[in-house]
Amino acid sequence: MRLSDGLERLEPSRRNRHVQFLLSQQMPDGGFRGREGDSDLYYTSFAVRGLAILGSMDTATSQRVGEFLAEYRDRSMSVVDLISWMYSAFVIQVSGGVDLLGEAAVAWAENVAAKLESVRTKDGGYAKSIEGASGSMYHSFLTMLTYELIGRTPPQPNRLIQFIYDRQRDDGGFVEIGPMRRSGTNPTAAAVAMLTSLGGMDQELANDVQDFFREVRSSEGGFQANTRIPFADGLSTFTGLLTCQDLKLNVLKPVSVENLVGKCLEFPTGGFRGASWDEQADVEYTFYGLGNLGLLWSADEVGKESLE
Numbered sequence: 442m443r444l445s446d447g448l449e450r451l452e453p454s455r456r457n458r459h460v461q462f463l464l465s466q467q468m469p470d471g472g473f474r475g476r477e478g479d480s481d482l483y484y485t486s487f488a489v490r491g492l493a494i495l496g497s498m499d500t501a502t503s504q505r506v507g508e509f510l511a512e513y514r515d516r517s518m519s520v521v522d523l524i525s526w527m528y529s530a531f532v533i534q535v536s537g538g539v540d541l542l543g544e545a546a547v548a549w550a551e552n553v554a555a556k557l558e559s560v561r562t563k564d565g566g567y568a569k570s571i572e573g574a575s576g577s578m579y580h581s582f583l584t585m586l587t588y589e590l591i592g593r594t595p596p597q598p599n600r601l602i603q604f605i606y607d608r609q610r611d612d613g614g615f616v617e618i619g620p621m622r623r624s625g626t627n628p629t630a631a632a633v634a635m636l637t638s639l640g641g642m643d644q645e646l647a648n649d650v651q652d653f654f655r656e657v658r659s660s661e662g663g664f665q666a667n668t669r670i671p672f673a674d675g676l677s678t679f680t681g682l683l684t685c686q687d688l689k690l691n692v693l694k695p696v697s698v699e700n701l702v703g704k705c706l707e708f709p710t711g712g713f714r715g716a717s718w719d720e721q722a723d724v725e726y727t728f729y730g731l732g733n734l735g736l737l738w739s740a741d742e743v744g745k746e747s748l749e
Contacts, residue, residue, distance in 0.1 A: 444494040447739030460497045462711030471509030486525035488724040489532045503538030550591040565600030582631035602641040613649035625667045630680035651690045662697035674716040675729040702733045
């Protein structure tokens with residue numbers, strides 16, 4: 442809703458170009474293609490959410506996506522595929538499509554929770570699979586999102602909070618896995634989101650995060666993935682901007698983010714690319730491109746200056 446509200450400012454012709462790009466990526470089986478060319482749950486979830494925030498997820502499209510998702514409902518899925526499936530299923534349900542869970546929702550949620558706990562690690566986090574020896578910030582974040590979608594909280598939340606604290610580094614940010622020393626924008630955003638939800642965020646941590654984000658802001662106008670990456674990208678800019686808004690951190694000039702997204706990442710024919718070096722648009726980065734604009738406009742921040 443936050444992104445949808447912001448994107449109400451999108452000019453109709455510009456909106457239509459992006460809607461048509463997203464729809465052009467739908468395959469005959471109802472799913473949406475990734476960069477490899479075949480239907481993919483991960484990319485389908487981004488296309489579905491992109492159409493939803495543009496107000497263009499109509500009944501016919503929802504029904505086609507529902508047919509694609511129905512093929513996966515009873516399969517064993519990774520956490521990444523599971524949350525992609527769930528996001529898509531909920532969006533098409535509220536968009537006039539089928540209810541893919543129906544009366545089986547309670548039992549299905551129980552099975553999902555059991556699967557999630559099967560990949561919990563000794564450090565309190567969650568791994569990609571049962572073979573994982575230590576937790577991943579990314580998969581812990583996805584796990585927590587999945588718990589939220591089934592209306593639950595992770596068991597023993599204090600263990601998860603401590604896992605996140607242990608991933609903070611001296612630069613103020615957070616890392617994906619334990620051995621890493623250099624923090625990343627996306628792990629830091631994931632850490633803040635989880636700690637905020639779990640009640641483990643405080644002002645001291647917010648100040649640390651602000652210091653880190655000031656190190657990864659790019660001269661291009663957005664955020665870099667880490668201090669060694671010399672360019673901004675749409676994903677890191679989205680997660681960094683979202684975190685800054687939620688924590689009320691003034692790090693970037695919003696107008697510079699709009700310039701990056703509109704002049705560097707957006708294709709005039711529709712769709713967005715990931716970064717300046719990227720040569721093609723895809724549905725994932727189109728969602729992030731639209732998401733960046735939605736965040737800026739929902740907060741009415743375009744044109745405001747940063748503190749520095």
